[in-house]
Amino acid sequence: MAVGKSVPMLDSVARVTGTVPYPSNLKLPDMLVGKIFRSRVPHAHVMKLDVSAAERLPGVVAIVTAADFAGDDKPNLHFGSPIQDQPIVAGDRIRYIGEPLALIAAESAAVADQAMDLIELEYEELSAVFDAEQAMLPGAPILHEASPDNIVRHSKLRRGDIDAGFAAADEIVEEVFSSPMAQQASLETHVATARWKEGKLTVWTGSQSPYTVRRVLGAIFDLDLENVRVIVPPLGGGFGGKGNVRIQPMAAALAWKVGNRPVKLMMTRAEEFVTVTKHAAKIMIKSGVKFDGTFTAREVSIYWNGGAYASSSAHLVPAGMLRAIGPYRIPAVHVDSYGIYTNLPIAAAYRGAMSSQGVFAHESHMDTIAHLLGIDPLELRTKNLLRTDDLFATGERLHDIHFVECLEAAAYGLGWHEPLQSDNGTIKKRGRGLAVMMKNTIANSYSECRIELDAEGRVTLFVSTVEMGQGGHTALAQIAAEALGVPIEVLAVTGPDTAETPPDAQTASSRSTHMMGNAVLDGAASLRQQLAEAAAPILEWSPDDLSVADGYVFVTTQPQARIPYTEVLGRNNIDALTATGKYSTNEGKLDPDTGQGISTPDWHQGAGACEVEVDTQTGKVTVLRYHSASFAGRVVNPTLAGLQNDGNVIFGMGASLLEEVAIDGGQITNPNLSDYMLPSFLDTPVELKNVSLEEEGSSFQGIGEMTLPPVAPAIANAIYDAVGARIRDLPLTAEKVLRGIQGRTDHER
Amino acid sequence: MSFELLQPDSLPGALKALAQHGDEAKVLAGGTAIVLMLQQKLIAPTVLVSVGRIPDLAYIRSEPDGIHVGPLTTLRDMERSLVIQTHFPLLAQASGEVGNIRVRNQATLGGNLAEADYASDPPTALLALGTQVTATSLRGERTIPLEDFLIGFYTTDLEPDELITDVFIPASAPGSRTTYLKYRSRSSEDRPCACVAAIAAFEAETCTDLRVAVGAASEVPQRLPAVENLARGQALTDELIGEIAAGYADNIDTLEDIRGSAWYRTQMIRIHVVRALEELRNGRR
């Protein structure tokens, strides 16, 4: 049985020896270097953009500006789904610092850099707005005339009688939380290489969504989709940032203008920060509770700073609405979730997408309430956590719910009720905190695979699941190996390549092992059926009487009457058997005015509990111990699952304690990994443990993000437990903690 | 980025190149700082003069009155040097706290001093130790006390045609106790938010000499002799330590950056001066 075993990643040798063919390493004959000329002001009318001198520079092959898109026979300048507001290069309007204005294809990076200096740009500056709430005020600068209030999307949820709920409460608690703009910070930056040949476009790129890239490029260049090929080699990290179309249209436009040579466009680290970011968010949360800890009402307002273009915010704002409520029984819930345009780079998904901000708010808020009521934070949660068959705030009935088990696994693992080790003198104080999360996955989504078994017994799995270091291909190979009854060694996984591998929505929202895993099961079942049919004449039994397992087709009632797969193919003169597997979810529709309906086929569930030490003189927080838990249904690969859980915690510690994109007048001032601080391995907790919860009869659930969103509130709650300072603004810097500690002391004096 | 790379294999060759190109030239040592500045287009020299091929600029030489450290000595070699560990543990400590091991293997002492980044470790330790920097040009050689060498924000007293050719650290009084405290407000591999280097000599409980340098909190690391002198001939009581720490906290004009506000740095100076002096009083060498 391949499932449930910690087999090494299929490409582990390549990873250790440094031979993974990352898209950034791609070299094609005759390839040109692409570079981007970007705006230096946040908001302006472009008066003149003159690239003629740059074009004349020897070594410059082509320069693309918005002028290249003028005319009916030209490609479309704008893209975006569902809101097509983003130009490939800015035309008459600049909307953020770093926005592309001109694209250069040159023989070398040095020539492209020189050409950059020869481009003449004249503009008239407009007033700009960077703060989401300010952008909503009357009189704020307007980014897109089609949205005079600067709102990309406003989604609403209305359940129960909110006024009656608050009226029935013994206590009403209202708090405001904020999370800063952050950056996904994949080690490999965004990269795309494009080539046109005979009217066909091929793009090699680091993307989590090959089929979305294909569709959007097809629309931009008005191509039949067979004429767009998107190939995605293994990525050096994605973390949600590569989940949508980003730089691929620019690479394709450059190659289109060049004509007969490929062009490679790769972001520098600084450019990465203007390519995609994580939404800054401000969240107001208000709850009504009874003295016994029963909830009567909750109201949440969320302001997501979406940056200059809609991009994926249009989809993410409603998802973020659901993820900010919390997995609790609350009879009346009102939520307003606003995605807002500002003069900043585009914001998009960031691992634990649109959850981390909301979970930080509702889980910190839970502790505030617990302390106010004098109830243990674990007890307040377990009392109110949603169970199977409960109704969520959307009105949908919940299934396969394990919030209590996740939270208790983390809490008991940490030793929640055991006495804290005594404080180290008076300077360092210890505390514990916990948190739980609930996240819907992508509804109405589709995955397809193809499985091929050849006459030598080798199995190839064709999938558009993106391998980005998470081990997605390995997990799928394990599922296929088990379903086909073959050893993992005969498995090879290939893709994504839209010319070769079938469609898949995307590798995001922890959906692949679940969605594609089920498609693989479907494909394997069909392949087994084909084997039975091909073996039937040889064994002289009806296919219905045959079983297929462990490399043999055999008569169910006489297992000794069997033939190996290879022989089934060989004796039938079949080179290879091929099967297609599909899996889709069709549920998921919410009423736009009330947010009532069904939001997701499954719920992502995770929790965390930690112990911290706070230096009361510096405010510096050390996370000493962290226990996480996620609901996995059935674990495919315990080692890889554990690494996802632990990796989330370390990743989450960055956003909790360190990471913040600093902005001054729309300019990012720390666009490098020296000033934008990621955690070091030296920062990891001394004790870092995780569990992946399984359930008899359950199928594979996604586990790529579940233990991440609880990290920030678990640490914030532990800080409160240690020193009584409630920090409501991420990251939880030493300085904020120190101010919190001193503020409290002043108050007590 | 377009510049000419010169790789002279002698000191006179390097000095000549610098004299010839003046302001247009930049010295390249380990490259850990200058390559970032080039990439971020903060500087645009037309000539880079690499000093890597000049022989005999990497050394740690012990003499009766102190040690000489060559400008091309890496911070990793300083951290691991037995001589430095034995006689200047403070400097070994400060060198060993820099960034991470990959940076320390590449970064040189000369580069660290010439870069004059306020968020650095070695300069603060070296200031407390009374270091002298020798700068050489075709015009001759001069020795500059470190406090005069570090002028301000990324600014030193070096002329464009000068190279650091030697760093001299005088021996401390025998039996001195020293410590170096680096405070990182962010990750464990970050540059300092504030740092304190302290050296004290004692006769029984009485402090006979105290030197305290505070760095990373202001444009240049600083010693405050008037405050240091409070300790002379005194026992380091909690009260006196508090007074000295307050002296540093109150008299250093702190700066604000992503690692902390000016207010926060003032707090960190006070706390870390206290911690450093307690450590010295309690007997750490």
Ligand SMILES: Cc1cc2nc3c(=O)[nH]c(=O)nc-3n(C[C@H](O)[C@H](O)[C@H](O)COP(=O)(O)OP(=O)(O)OC[C@H]3O[C@@H](n4cnc5c(N)ncnc54)[C@H](O)[C@@H]3O)c2cc1C
């Ligand atoms: C990731 C990272 C983390 C870091 N963390 C820390 C830290 O925690 N603490 C800390 O103190 N520092 C830290 N640093 C800075 C590091 O110590 C310096 O970059 C390094 O010491 C510079 O030495 P170099 O040989 O690489 O200099 P280079 O980059 O080659 O040169 C730096 C400057 O010095 C000039 N220069 C070099 N040698 C000479 C010479 N002999 N005479 C005259 N001018 C010269 C150059 O022209 C240039 O202006 C960090 C750096 C990085 C990249």
